[in-house]
Amino acid sequence: MTEQFPRNEIEFDSRFSSEQACFDYLFQLRWPEGFCCSRCGHIKYWMTSRGLYLCRQCKHQQSVTAGTIFHGTRKPIRLWFKALWWFSTSKNSVNASALKDLLGLGSYQTAWCWLQKLRTCTVFNDRSKLSGNIEVDEFYLGGECSGQRGRGAEHKCKVAVAVERQGRKLGRLRLQVIECCSAEELTSFVKANIDLGSQIITDGWSGYSGLRNEGFLHETVIQSKIKDKKSVLPGVHLVTSLFKRVILGTFQGRFDPQYLQRYLDEYVFRFNRRTCRSIGKRFWRIMQQAAVSDPITWRGLMIAPTS
Numbered sequence: 001m002t003e004q005f006p007r008n009e010i011e012f013d014s015r016f017s018s019e020q021a022c023f024d025y026l027f028q029l030r031w032p033e034g035f036c037c038s039r040c041g042h043i044k045y046w047m048t049s050r051g052l053y054l055c056r057q058c059k060h061q062q063s064v065t066a067g068t069i070f071h072g073t074r075k076p077i078r079l080w081f082k083a084l085w086w087f088s089t090s091k092n093s094v095n096a097s098a099l100k101d102l103l104g105l106g107s108y109q110t111a112w113c114w115l116q117k118l119r120t121c122t123v124f125n126d127r128s129k130l131s132g133n134i135e136v137d138e139f140y141l142g143g144e145c146s147g148q149r150g151r152g153a154e155h156k157c158k159v160a161v162a163v164e165r166q167g168r169k170l171g172r173l174r175l176q177v178i179e180c181c182s183a184e185e186l187t188s189f190v191k192a193n194i195d196l197g198s199q200i201i202t203d204g205w206s207g208y209s210g211l212r213n214e215g216f217l218h219e220t221v222i223q224s225k226i227k228d229k230k231s232v233l234p235g236v237h238l239v240t241s242l243f244k245r246v247i248l249g250t251f252q253g254r255f256d257p258q259y260l261q262r263y264l265d266e267y268v269f270r271f272n273r274r275t276c277r278s279i280g281k282r283f284w285r286i287m288q289q290a291a292v293s294d295p296i297t298w299r300g301l302m303i304a305p306t307s
């Protein structure tokens with residue numbers, strides 16, 4: 001049996017050197033138990049001369065890419081595989097302009113669209129909530145002044161952040177765009193992302209005062225003139241500055257607030273796998289998701305994600 005994923009770029013290039021090799025890999029991920037007709041559930045098929053799977057029972061024809069994010073693509077699937085390889089294995093992401101050049105794609109728009117689609121594959125439905133000791137805070141992006149929750153923050157993008165603290169090390173991360181820093185929004189962020197009974201560490205902001213009543217343990221650290229955020233919430237401080245660095249570096253400080261959640265999702269994917277020894281495993285995880293994700297139309301991409 002072949003490995004689930006290539007371990008490095010050399011293995012990747014030799015393994016996915018033809019369209020058929022890519023289709024075979026997608027087949028394995030999409031139908032790990034064998035073919036299953038998307039219309040009637042029948043398991044036997046004929047292969048057509050055009051490489052389509054023809055259900056022997058209902059005669060429905062389908063390609064291995066139909067109903068996935070690759071649906072209807074006119075580009076060779078090898079290009080998608082290469083895009084996904086760079087996207088999943090690069091340390092600090094890849095921007096549309098670089099992807100366009102790397103793959104020789106005709107337009108910036110195509111590269112941008114591919115990256116947006118790949119970003120939607122970085123969130124997994126089966127991911128478990130954070131647990132243990134967790135720092136929670138918010139940070140701001142964009143805008144000129146560095147004002148905190150009050151005045152001046154109206155035009156900035158607000159992001160809620162939660163990161164597990166394991167002694168001096170950090171565990172897993174969650175980031176989510178929020179409308180405002182109200183108790184209602186922050187509490188629902190915490191409930192959606194953190195296991196009940198976890199110990200939550202925040203600053204003294206009133207938006208967190210109801211966490212105890214919701215079934216969490218809550219520790220407040222008071223930020224003073226002597227103690228800055230770096231010393232009271234070191235985990236939050238670190239991930240916030242790392243994320244801002246990616247936005248500044250890879251994306252030259254430019255991001256469209258409408259799509260910020262997708263960039264956050266991508267960052268969380270990378271962060272939570274930073275210690276993963278095999279870069280190929282990251283490729284495999286996103287490809288797995290891509291093979292079963294619903295297709296996204298251009299119009300669908302334009303609508304901002306909600307979580």
Ligand SMILES: [Zn+2]
Pocket residue numbers: 037038039040041042055056057058059060
């Ligand atoms: Zn069928």
